[in-house]
Amino acid sequence: MSNIGESQVWNGRIFSDGWKTAVGGAQAVVEPATGESIGLIGVGSAEDIDNAVVSATKAQEAWASMPFDQRAAVMREAARLLKERAPEINEWNVRECGSTRPKAEWELHATYEQLQMAAAIPMQPEGALYPSAIPGRMNICRHVPVGVVGVIAPWNFPILLGMRSVAPALALGNAVILKPDPQSGVAGGLLLAKVFEDAGLPAGVLHVIPGGPAAGDALVRHPKVAMISFTGSTAVGRSIGEICGRMLKKVALELGGNxxxxxxxxxxxxxxxxxxxxxxxxxxxxxxxxxxxxxxxxxxxxxxxxxxxxxxxxxxxxxxxxxxxxxxxxxxxxxxxxxxxxxxxxxxxxxxxxxxxxxxxxxxxxxxxxxxxxxxxxxxxxxxxxxxxxxxxxxxxxxxxxxxxxxxxxxxxxxxxxxxxxxxxxxxxxxxxxxxNDQTVNNEFHVPFGGMGASGNGGRFGGPANVHEFTQTQWVSLTDKPMQYPF
Missing domain, CATH: 3.40.309.10 (Aldehyde Dehydrogenase; Chain A, domain 2)
Known part of the structure; x- marks a missing residue:
């Protein structure tokens, strides 16, 4: 079992408009329990990120315009395939990430629930009707996709913590670029890309590019990436928050804890x-x-x-x-x-x-x-x-x-x-x-999740919170007769 990924389509590649060799090259997947090489992943560069952003920007509008039930069907099929491929994904979680089998099995099931929840999001009310002080005017406030969302996921719960952002972002009509940590690039990235590809997600809507700090920095700084969802250390989160703040870019930071x-x-x-x-x-x-x-x-x-x-x-x-x-x-x-x-x-x-x-x-x-x-x-x-x-x-x-x-x-x-x-x-x-009367490690897919202080910027994942996190609010007013003003 020393090369469990050798024959796979993703071996040594990234997922960006199909399976391709990364400009950034490739690196071995090292099993922490043994120190052995058990596979090969592509590693993204700034050029790989830029190519992905250009593609995702083009694909996002058509994906957002797709009828909600069709987007939901893709999410449900992805959930089915995830469960069907549980033995392979769990094996990678154990060997690549050092997870025990019960932990890997729990994480996959929790991710399955995340996908099922995401499939239900597109059918929810997408706005509200507000009264107007102007006779004949209708005020609608609705949630619209952010556009291209960059997701930077960690290695500890790579499947769940990546999909916690990827699934609702996709369901709400965004395109996504997922950058998993290279220490979990297979379990937390490339296997998930294959799931969505086989579930019928249109080309260009999801890109999966494992990579280190250089790829993450390129994703954060790219002007056409409208939002960053980052899960990781507080030190890195502060840096990302500073960059996104200067760029007036939406950012969700789920950081460390004591x-x-x-x-x-x-x-x-x-x-x-x-x-x-x-x-x-x-x-x-x-x-x-x-x-x-x-x-x-x-x-x-x-x-x-x-x-x-x-x-x-x-x-x-x-x-x-x-x-x-x-x-x-x-x-x-x-x-x-x-x-x-x-x-x-x-x-x-x-x-x-x-x-x-x-x-x-x-x-x-x-x-x-x-x-x-x-x-x-x-x-x-x-x-x-x-x-x-x-x-x-x-x-x-x-x-x-x-x-x-x-x-x-x-x-x-x-x-x-x-x-x-x-x-x-x-x-x-x-x-x-x-x-x-419980302990600190808790997660329920439908309950808003997030921290305060140095543990995050107030963003929340889970249930209705996802809608606010991965969209922007747009005010649309309508009048039957054109307005006339003094000049």
Whole structure:
């Protein structure tokens, strides 16, 4: 299985008006669990991006003019094909991205739901009728496509987080250029391009061009790209936001997080530690919604820490393509070294390792740190790894203050036996999503999703929010008789 993509039509290519060799060349797909090359992808250059934008601009108008039921039919067929090809797509997600099989299967199903939701969007009301102070005038405000949308998707949940923007943008009549991260170019890009091609999407409406920073920069700066939807780090998001701001270009930024789970003194410790373990260790902690801070009331902190450490020690780490494990490999060595530096720095500052703290290759053990305090690296930074730092608090007010001390505001969770107390605390937390008696990693395709502060610019994905995100509002007024003015 060392070359699972060798015979595929996309091998070494990009998808842009058919399958073609990229001007930017090609690069190997490296399996993080083994370091082996398992395929070849085309890598886009600025020229590839420009060619795609020119093509997408031409194709977009006809696509937007297509009757809504025909656009919806393409989305439904894409959903069917995605599910039909689940074994191949899941295999790539496991081997290319280090996903465990359950994670890959969940991600594909969630993406299927995203496509089905997108298929329903075109039949929804597309505007509103407003009254007018002028007799005989009709005011219509309607949603019109943005035009060409550039989607820059990450490697951690590449299928879902790419399709979260691609599917509604297409359904609403936009053309799309998807730039997946080259570390997930097959699972999060080229396999999806083949799905849409076979679903009957007209040529030129979707382009899939894996690439690095140069391709992303060309996409962001292109004057004919009307909108950028970016999911990734806050540092890169700030840069993209600055460029789009200068160009007066619409931008949706879904960025990082340093998400907290608050465990009150009346919490069910078994349930809370289950949520804490899932939130911190799922997909090796490589999730923007990862539970990066465990804020636990002093009276139960020791019990919580010991039970969480016990859960961590019971988790198996290994190659998900060859064995049944809970955690697979980290995506690359740079990420592993960064995570380990955070752990070692925090231990040097006084934190205690209760479980884990070690690695072999790219396999990092699920790690529990006690005694973590504000100012330590494990408290202040987005870890993006399987680390659970525990910080103690003494009151609800202190817990809220600790949560809000971070510049991030993506997700949070609160554990308590009192739903009203949990709701009251949630109203004081500056985060786009707060889950009472659950953990921070949550996604429902129809619910608006997004962060506050350094976690995003207020954009939302999901359900009706998609309509506002991937369109612009146009005011059209109509009068039966032409207006006459004093001059």
């Amino acid at each position: 998400n907290a789970i608050v465990v009150l003194e009346d919490a069910d410790i078994e349930a809370a530690t289950s949520s804490g373990a899932w939130g911190s260790f799922l997909h090796q902690g490589q999730i923007c919604m990862q539970t990066g801070r465990h804020l636990v009331h002093r009276s139960i902190a020791e019990k919580y820490a010991q039970r969480l450490a016990e859960r961590a020690r019971n988790l198996a780490v290994g190659n998900p393509a060859k064995e049944q494990v809970h955690l697979g490999p980290l995506i690359n060595q740079k990420q592993r070294d960064r995570i380990n530096d955070i752990v070692q720095s925090s231990v040097g500052a006084g934190a205690t390792v209760l479980a884990g703290g070690k690695y072999s290759g790219l396999f990092y053990e699920p790690t529990v740190l006690a005694g973590v305090k504000p100012g330590m690296a494990a408290y202040e930074q987005e870890i993006f790894g399987p680390i659970a730092p525990i910080t103690v608090f003494d009151s609800d007010d202190e817990a809220v203050e600790l949560v809000n001390s971070s510049e991030y505001g993506l997700a949070a969770a609160v554990h308590t036996q009192s739903m009203s107390r949990g709701l009251a605390i949630s109203s004081r937390i500056r985060a786009g999503m707060v889950h009472v």
